[in-house]
Amino acid sequence: NAGVMQNPRHLVRRRGQEARLRCSPMKGHSHVYWYRQLPEEGLKFMVYLQKENIIDESGMPKERFSAEFPKEGPSILRIQQVVRGDSAAYFCASSPPMREAFFGQGTRLTVV
């Protein structure tokens, strides 16, 4: 059973471009969480999804950011028109309902 897979591991985008971050949860896990970690800061919740549903997006900026978890395929975090302040590590976690969470290795986004 492979762990939570995130790709790409590193992503460089110029200001104004789009960033697409992918997360494949562990097999059998129906819940996906996205977190952002800024340098020297803690993990900040962004969004919680179940298959085809956004359950809680209270931590996600209202503009430029969107997330999905389709019936088939990985969960996607999309950032449109990236700015330098979006540079961070983005982590995805998956779990069965209310159980142990497993995190991926993260995607490190650098906006130049």
Added chain:
Amino acid sequence: KQEVTQIPAALSVPEGENLVLNCSFTDSAIYNLQWFRQDPGKGLTSLLLIQSSQREQTSGRLNASLDKSSGRSTLYIAASQPGDSATYLCATFISTGNQFYFGTGTSLTVIP
């Protein structure tokens, strides 16, 4: 809103010492509490999960305790080794919530 605090923020100990990391939380209505380890530039590795009905969990040299009523958890590391050097994070999932609330971590350095 759940607030999670970890003390100390940083800790440096000589190899072989036993040590205790502290985690406190404001909302005692937690579903579970999880301890993670994060190495620089890496993802989070799950160490121990304690369900709300449990008092402690053990894995090798690690022992985590939970006191819901006082809003505290401790992670005990026995006979520390240089390879234990990392940032340790605790996270709670509250019964009425949709996310894991993280502390800001304790950065541990074990000196050979």
